[in-house]
Amino acid sequence: MKQLSDYNFLSPEVLKCPYEFYKLARENSPVMELPSELVGSKLFLVTSYDLVKEILLNVEVFSSHFSHLMGGKEAQSPEVEEIAARGWPPVNTLLTADPPEHKRFRSLVNQAFTPSRVNKMEDHIRLTVDELIDSFIDQGECEFINSFAVPLSIKVIAKQLGVPAQDLEKFKKWSDASVAGLGRTLSKEQEIESALDVLALQNYLNEKIEQCKKQPGDDIITDLVQAKVEGVRSLNTAELISIIQQLLVAGNETITNALAGGMLLLIQHPEQMALVQEAPDRIENLVEEVLRLETPTAAMWRIVKKDTELAGVNIPEGSVLLLRFDSASRDQKIFPDGEKFEVCRSNAANHLAFSHGAHFCVGAALARKEMLIAYEQLLKRLKNIRLAADKNDLNHFQNIILRGLKHLYIEFEKADPLLK
Numbered sequence: 001m002k003q004l005s006d007y008n009f010l011s012p013e014v015l016k017c018p019y020e021f022y023k024l025a026r027e028n029s030p031v032m033e034l035p036s037e038l039v040g041s042k043l044f045l046v047t048s049y050d051l052v053k054e055i056l057l058n059v060e061v062f063s064s065h066f067s068h069l070m071g072g073k074e075a076q077s078p079e080v081e082e083i084a085a086r087g088w089p090p091v092n093t094l095l096t097a098d099p100p101e102h103k104r105f106r107s108l109v110n111q112a113f114t115p116s117r118v119n120k121m122e123d124h125i126r127l128t129v130d131e132l133i134d135s136f137i138d139q140g141e142c143e144f145i146n147s148f149a150v151p152l153s154i155k156v157i158a159k160q161l162g163v164p165a166q167d168l169e170k171f172k173k174w175s176d177a178s179v180a181g182l183g184r185t186l187s188k189e190q191e192i193e194s195a196l197d198v199l200a201l202q203n204y205l206n207e208k209i210e211q212c213k214k215q216p217g218d219d220i221i222t223d224l225v226q227a228k229v230e231g232v233r234s235l236n237t238a239e240l241i242s243i244i245q246q247l248l249v250a251g252n253e254t255i256t257n258a259l260a261g262g263m264l265l266l267i268q269h270p271e272q273m274a275l276v277q278e279a280p281d282r283i284e285n286l287v288e289e290v291l292r293l294e295t296p297t298a299a300m301w302r303i304v305k306k307d308t309e310l311a312g313v314n315i316p317e318g319s320v321l322l323l324r325f326d327s328a329s330r331d332q333k334i335f336p337d338g339e340k341f342e343v344c345r346s347n348a349a350n351h352l353a354f355s356h357g358a359h360f361c362v363g364a365a366l367a368r369k370e371m372l373i374a375y376e377q378l379l380k381r382l383k384n385i386r387l388a389a390d391k392n393d394l395n396h397f398q399n400i401i402l403r404g405l406k407h408l409y410i411e412f413e414k415a416d417p418l419l420k
Helices: 012-016 019-028 049-057 078-085 101-112 115-120 122-139 144-161 165-183 188-214 220-226 237-268 270-278 280-294 364-381
Strands: 031-034 043-046 141-143 299-304 308-310 313-315 320-324 382-387 409-414
Touching: 031 313, 043 049, 049 320, 078 188, 101 220, 101 237, 115 122, 115 364, 122 141, 122 144, 122 364, 141 144, 144 165, 144 220, 144 237, 144 364, 165 188, 165 237, 188 220, 188 237, 220 237, 237 270, 237 280, 237 364, 237 382, 270 280, 270 364, 280 364, 364 382
Parallel strands: 043 320
Antiparallel strands: 031 043, 141 409, 299 320, 308 313, 382 409
């Protein structure tokens, strides 16, 4: 039987399938130290549900001021610094802000992410889902991520942000660049390329912001430009760009990864797929179970503001914590048989895929609606969905924060539209 010492968490093999390691860690060392080279200071991995939740709620001790970890390990190189200097400086807004600053930014964003705006998106999401399925259904096969998950996610978030269709391809490229450094595994050349893409995105967003000031539209950027909390100033350009970049990533990368991971789970568990197809009212709970097991935002950082202790481990001030949402959401103390995919699981929605507390994902309602409509139509219009023979290696991108499949080739038959 393997021991914790047999694993190197940062190895490609473990990052591809870390769940046996997580189970051992939760049972034996839910707070364990990792090599400091990754972040340049003491680094601790936190894997249990209760501890991750406790840390998320304790903003006095555990800070979200980790913007220095967002740019990749080459962020301080002269070449990358020179590129970044041509854009807008990083600012702590949503993801990397602490109270009370975080509350102000969140209040402004909430005005742009109202339930009414999410509900207004339903018809557009449904139309987009069906158009995408139409594009490949007669072929009996597709590469699911690039044929469905990516275009659905990017079209929905672009529609919200008021981005025209002709800009979608470069918008996706810029979105990828915005998260590329999170994995802290890029080469120097890749970091420079990503920095150039992020600069291009910033310039594009600045033009869009100025356009929305002159000609307001029915989109989130206009809402953010106009948003004010009583007695508080509006957002400046650097803050607007920071928030829009985060919304772009949250509305694109994470939903893409969740949709693909969920499709793979359904294919690997045909009896669970059958349960949903027999009773479509289970799709809402299917979405929660997919989020629990796939957890596309697999982890997040926290900075320790003062000496503390977690699970008997002394954590010095200045240490970095890597909170593993993807481990916490499988914790057997909270989710019996937590490694098992069960679309009827009664407490699936208790997962931490959207984080918890002050930093609970502002776009959670939209993500759930997008996934619900996608699975509803896919499972209604396709049958006998299966992996394409000899095409899948099921490899994931090497990123310790975001988890996503590189490719997913599937085959299927067209369902009889007269059958319900």
